[in-house]
Amino acid sequence: MADAPSNTFTLQGSCHCGAVRLTLPSMPETAISCNCSLCRRVGGVWAYYPFGTVTIEGHPENTTDYVWGDKTLRTIRCKHCGSVTHWEPTSGELGARHGVNLNNFDPSLSASVLVRHFDGADTWSFID
Template identity: 50%
Template sequence: MLTAICHCGAVRVAVPRRPRSLTLCNCSICRRLGALWAYYPADKVRVDAAPGATHAYVWGDRTLRFVRCKSCGCVTHWEPLKRRPGSRMGVNARNFEPNEVAGARVRRLDGASSWKYLD
């Protein structure tokens, strides 16, 4: 297991393994967040936070919820509003220790227009 932890430690997101690749997206929300996403099957991710410790932001077509720590403000992950078999979650890899994601390939996603990887 590997755990992404917000700055103050109030939100912890546990995943089963190191990410093989990371996604840097330039869509309107991701470029503002500065997040670097690692994707995992939703049923393999465990979020540990006290009740009320997080705040969620939902926008656009209302399919995803972006979650941040209420205390320190770090965006920890996004999750689908409606989980279905095969749903995935995005975990903000910037909350892992740097050595835990060192060597992972960073892919650039054109989320601003084509929704295609640029590499």
């Protein structure tokens, strides 16, 4: 059997210990790196999907969340290894925006995506 072409990417990732596994519904077109007080600490590179379209195994039994600010979203991390895997709306409304941390996937995936830089600390605008 021939090797897969080098321009294909797996859409599956996991936290460091593997207790939380994510499968994306499609290749992200862009991602965002934000410098807000939370994102700069967790180092997330966020790809966005409608809530409910990303398959997440091991959640919520292996995760814990952090809710802050206007309390409209929860940042999710593995309660075993601490990796921040995604964020989701606190309302749980299907179709709402959902962020997935691409740093939990093979580096070739995020390297293939245009990463925009967002100033969430001050101007609330793109800075690239």
